Amino acid sequence: MDSSNRPAGGAGVPRSAATGERSEVILRVNGTTYTLAVDHRATLLDVLRERLDLTGAKKGCDHGQCGACTVLVDGRRANSCLLLAVAQDGRRLTTVEGLADGLRLHPLQEAFLARDALQCGYCTPGQICSALGAIREAADGFPSYVTPDDARSGAPVELTDDEIRERMSGNLCRCGAYPRIVEAVGDVRGAAATGDAADTGSRGAGEAS
């Protein structure tokens, strides 16, 4: 692996590579800074898995349809299979590997275990990263298609089961563990509303690096 832990001094500086096929990028993943040359065609998902050995994010469809590749980019969830790695230069990235604080699992990971919210587990890293993003979005006042019309703009949205289902619809589970996934996310929403669990865990993710 041609990655190193050099500090992200030049992050965000446009590097013109209009004619070349590769560019050097700085990726800040789970608090570690990697400087590496990437083929412009490489997706973030492929770079995470094949260059950085972070195989938590999974390749399900490779077309934005299943959510198995979900990671957080600058704190917001995204499908890493549709992101070009070269375009993520300087971004703060969190994968499922970055959620636990040492041996202490993230509350969402605990909840998925406690609720047995998986069968094969292939979709689970994406589900958990997506749930973390969804909980934050609701707390930050982002509405969903099922948020009532009369909800006050900008106010935190209460994560009812309907809200969880709608907000998690970008994550498919071929094993059909949906009822338990909704329960697991529901277990954490209360804690999140009081500024507890999801927040603490994500700070443990090294995002403040």
Place this chain on the structure above:
Amino acid sequence: MKPFGYVRAGSVAHAVQVAAERPGARFLGGGTNLVDLMKLGVESPPLLIDVSRLPLDRIEELPDGGLRIGAMVRNSDLAAAPAVRDRYPVLSQAVLSGASGQLRNTATTGGNLLQRTRCLYFQDVTKPCNKRAPGTGCPAREGAHRDLAVLGHSEHCVATQPSDLAVALAALDATVHLHGPDGERGVPVTTFHRLPGDRPDRDTVIRTGELITAVELPPALPGLHMRYRKARDRSSFAFALVSVAAVLAVRDGAVRHAALAYGGLAHRPWRARAAEAVLHGASATEDTFARAADAELAAARPLRDNGFKVALARGLTVGVLADLAARA
């Protein structure tokens, strides 16, 4: 995927200049459609001009009471903006009805408007398709066209425009702002997307090298009620079979203002002028709403497997207008 160059635009002028110098170059917004199409081999640009970090990511008040939405505003930020939710709820609802939370966090306003059709043949480079490879034919006409057009299609292409955002913008009389080698111009959203005619390869009237910089909304008049309703094969994370964006004002039982646009029916968001003509001044009853829908849908020419869309559009129209009238 074929190898390509990558350059990050430092300014609008820089982006437009590089695009003018490199034929075939593509602007990269969120990439949620472009990267997908590059993987499929449908797009193979020699150069990507990354415009996603341009400072066009703000929503600003206009002096006339309207709103200017920067082209790089992410779909989720657009849907959440209080000015949009409070004054143009149909726009917020349309955006939230599309794609997934992950995709909306990445997708940009400009890229959303320019997303390509989801016609299966268009996405499959082993198949003929007049839109992707002009002159090769349109297998959808006799093949898989259940999701495709019933209005305004041509013998050359029966594709539908997939953006939910565009449908709401059409009902709101928004304007697309473009910056190109020949300067700046504004185009009404209702004429931005084209009908296929004999040039289905051209989705919109955008010229080579033009960058979308913003979308502007006219002021939302007081007393307007609006809603987006979308019928699809599953209740979330699916493209529209039919959708309708409706804006209605009723006074003393009569329709004072009505704007309707359909998604999923045509190659562009379909502004329903014939229906609006029936609605204006008429009593706000279900009977009027049904007559309005029928007036518009009389022009429908369904294909073998998509006739259901006509009945679906009629039902959606009556339902959504009745709901809005009940609130008025």
